[in-house]
Amino acid sequence: MSGTGRAASADEAAETPARGVPERPDRPVGQDAPLVIGERVKRLRKERELTQRQLAEPSYTAAYISTLEAGKVRPSEAALRHLAERLDVSYEELATGRPGHLATALRLRLADAQRILATGDAADAAVEYGRLLARAEEYGLRTEQATALTGLGECALETGELAEARAHFEAAEQQLADAPLPERARAVRGRAVAHFLAGELRYSCYLLESALDELNTSGLQDPGALLQLYTASIAPYMDLGAHARAAQAADLALALAPQVSDPALVASMHRSVARTLIAEGRAAAADAALAKAAELYQQLQMRTELAHCHWMRGYVHAQHDDLEKAESELRTAHSMLISKRAALYTSQVEVELADVLRRRGKADEAAALLRDLLGGLHPDRGAVHAGGAHRLLGLIAEESGDAEAAEEHYVTALSLLERAGAAGDLADICRLLGDLLRSEGRTEAAMDAYRTGLGHRSSPGTTTLGPAPARPPETPWG
Template sequence: MQERDDPQVIGRRVQRLRTQRGLTQRQLAEPAYTPAYISTLEAGRARASDEALRHIAGRLGVAFEELALGRPAHLATDLRLRLTEAQRVLADGRAEEAAARYTALLAEAETHELGREQATALLGLGECALETGDLERARECFERAERQLGGTPLPMRVPALRGRAVSHYLAGELRYSVYLLESTLDELNRGGLHDPDALLLLYASVIGPYMDMGAHARAAQAAEFALALAPQAADPALVARMHRSVARTLLAEGRVAEADASLAKAAELYRQLQLRTELANCHWMRGYIHAQNGQLTAAEAELRQALDMLAKTRAALYRSQAAVELADVLHRRGKSAEAAELLEGVLGDFSSERGAVHAAAAHRLLGIIAEDSRDTEAAEEHYVRALSLLERAGAAGDLADLCRLLGDLLRRTGRIEAALDAYRTGLGHRTTPGTTTLGPAPAQPPL
């Protein structure tokens, strides 16, 4: 017998549908049952068999599922199709429209108690919130999705866990983001839950926080595992995301040509899948690679294209982050006034809870520009703000360089003891590479 609603609920439903159709209990019962049986069923005093419900459903002209569960026939299938359409709208860069669709679909899934579809809608809402930069809303949606999937195997909960981790990462909470990703990887690998898509999603997502924390060895290892898992993955968007993340570790190792090739693979997959925000992020990353390689004209062109694309998709936080990268290139090309104007325009989009690492980068660059114009007071203020943001985020990868800049400024202005303190702080971060994560590295997948 199928799981279904309580007899009282089914009884009220039968009575309502019978009355709407103008049928008597006798007409509904015949020829297989008696009016008394229908009366008992409508009163909720009898639990009808599947056979009886199928007979009654046929007389009422509804599907068995609608009578037993209160759902229109094929509702779950139809909801899944519309959830896929909402995902396509989000991929097209229309996050606000996608969020409106997901909200309506979530309400419908809740009405009919479709748990899996509720979780899918919540995951979609979380991704929309990430794109628009509403990190608190994103965390809330991912947490609700995780609770909704509470009784399912861990690989099914991985997208919600990863969403939570990314929300914390973008908010500048690098250590907690890494903790979430590492503990999930550890549980999957130690438990023998070697789902390629789940593992690939986690390894691709942990690379960014590792790099910002200065844990380059762990980032390189995560990239190695991700590349090994990619041939087993079923989702091409996931493979593209992996290539984009891996490019960052390759660049850090000085393997510029390989980083560019990895990014080209990601961009081609994103074009095929028509994922506009992700494709814009590829242009952003290519601009970064060109900048690191000293090709500033090409870097500026790529970053301007990324900014234009992100403005059209209304991905506010990502656009502001790309603007910081562009400002750095403009400064290096001698366009400091334009760079400062761009930075001042996006600083309001950041906070200590939203894009802290890029906010620090913006203050660092504004400090350098202020030093160039001999405004040491403004430069020091920007460096101190950047230092506070990076210390809170645990971004050891950038702290040492910033401490050197601040120390040099303090030394030039005659504050030797303060300069020595800044240098010592920087040396402390420089001498402990790869030790900023929580606990030992997670268990490895069997590759």
């Protein structure tokens, strides 16, 4: 070791703990332990072929550098900035081991990965998110890890890998366990959507309502987080038959929208609100909401979401018996989703398209489409839509005179929808099954089916949900 005999300067003395006085155990925020920093300084010094004296001068001594490299002293910020300049690295890299501006660079690349998911292929986006996750893990960047995990979850949602999606969202929430709820809202929403798509409607509502309660009762009334959660709750509420709650969530989302600057969130809100408008018979208002959403999605080049707008517009046309326009919109949505390789959503659109084809007299084409898609709509990947597919196959079989096949499909649909708790659809399938059984003279069995349906229709949604989530105590945006 060179230069050990030089007297310590006043600056050096300030850096060196007094003999017999233990070093403070607490470390400056974001700084590694002294031993880790010392080893880093030693490695960088040797890579640059500097002696301890050369590194120390003019502000410190070689003896101080030796003590620091041995991990026996915690360097101050001033000392680290001096050493960083001499070693030609950033202060952040010397203090934490992270390259300078790494977090900023990662956030930019995460935004690029989100654009790939929106405009390109989910598989390509997942590869990029995976790379960024590994990079964030390497340097312990928890927020960026959570963002990458959430992105991977959204990729898995699009490709229909719902168990994988749930795992990614849960991991993201764990990374943000100590963060305020608004920072976790995107991951919570993603996990709830994954459960919803799997047919676990009640649990999806539970996750969203719990988060809304926490936000509204704790003062953390972040408009963007609230908008995400209220918007996501509309679909499971509707499928459960809880139309009043869906309408309330839609009203609160509409009130929040002017306070939110993210156009993708606003577009998602308009698309979800359109569903409540359709249920209320307000077709013109629903079409206007979908047009607003489609315009924003077009500007953002969000192809999957734009396909959803075509899908819902097809549904609106079908509700008003404009079957030609309905088929056109649904085929557009179908083509867009196939190009995005969004397998689960593609199958769900095919159920709607098959219904329109059946009503247009193309029963054979509809049946073939339904049989092909059912393989991808097993109970853990879209129970509600699988139930819808069996319902349509039952109608096609009944219309062709095959009562036995019709009954089989209706019973299968009933089982799937009961598992999901889809109250409104359950009432309808019970009516169809009851009518079929009655036409065959099986009166008692028909009465049982009707009673089951009436039980689901009497108070839709209220028997499967707890108390409604708390409303915001104040709504300054209203």
